[in-house]
Amino acid sequence: MTDKRPLTSLNASPLAKLAVALAVFGLIVGSWMLVARYREANMVLPDAANRQGNCTLWFVGSSSVHRWTSLDRDMAPWIAHNRGINSATFADILPRFAHIDPVDGHPRAIILYAGENDIAAGVPVRTVIRQLAAFLDLRSQKFGDLPVLILSMKPSPSRAASLPDQRLFNAAVQHLIPHMPASFYADITSPLLKNGQLGDNYQPDGVHMNTQGYRIWADVVRHRLAQILPADTLRACT
Template sequence: MKILLPLLFALVPCFACVAQTHHAQWNAAIEAFESSDRANPPPPHAVLFIGSSSIEHWKSVVADFPEVNVINRGFGGSELGDSTYFADRIIKPYQPRAIVLYAGDNDLYDGHTPQQVRDDFAAFVNKVRSFDPGVAIAFVAIKPSMARKALLPKIKQANGLVHDYAATQKNVTYIDVFTPMLAADGQPQPKWFIEDGLHMNRTGYELWISLLRPWVDAHGR
């Protein structure tokens, strides 16, 4: 035990280094956001769309919700913990009226458990609420993509856990895009996706717009 304890304490900084290295891959993307903000300050109290590539690739999101001010701060390949880690730089400065988050997809692909996805979303909520206790937050369900069909059971479980967690929180909403994207047999449908089977085409985004618009209208004005 005398030998093991110093070894365990020595490993703690190593785990921290691994986490910092993971987040560091997004530094250029975050700096690009900050540079853009300095050149063209975004509107305050907007609806902030944040998360992974499904948000980053949504280039028309501002035009798709013309009734409210929208900011897109998606960075492709990111996980839930990345949005939490950079929250002080790409959430707090905007003082958003509401936040739409899509993440968790890459987390499961990288081996995280459904429970970790739920816990990482809870950590995101806690972080954001630390500087804005009243902001409305919507979690867009992890989509059932063709490319990650093998992960469907874990996606269902993660979505269910996040849904149950959101139900216990004030002003936190689970937006179910998962169920409408499934075929009648409960399997992913290719019609929502581009050739890679992972990223959505315009038809997929139009479905998301129809599902998100009531929440965005209610919280974005």
């Protein structure tokens, strides 16, 4: 059944939030099992960027990242590395992230958009959150307190059936991050709405952003980076 609630109602119910809060601690404890499993991977995240430097950002995630073809321009003067994987789920991202050697590069921050494909495929929200916790654990093991900016799950016109689980995911992320070091949340959902409805920010497939949509993402990311990164980093890089 199609969800009839307004798109502006992006949070889960209080009861659902409570259930999520109680489950978060168990998810954190259990995430080490996923980390151990993914250490066996022998693939790495793609990276088409040919520039390195002290002001790099890694954009990690699914096709919504992979198809951000204007990323380099949208985030300049940052050196933005697009490390997205087309059609990826967390099961695709985690093994590759686990195999990264920090010696090969150390960004100033990681911007993550992942989980939408998992939920669209019927993966339970609790499993997606457990995988997100595993990603954050891997980050800590490899890079210490490197900031990770987690983008909210966007509503997609062609995935209206996923809206309830997307709302629950966004609420669960906000319960999780206070318990994970250097982890932050960015709301890319609200700016995509106009008078409570989705604006003209999507490609014809009803899932991926168009140029205007990605500009909105870039504005949100810039704003949040200005809030979470050290002042000397911002002076040096922007």
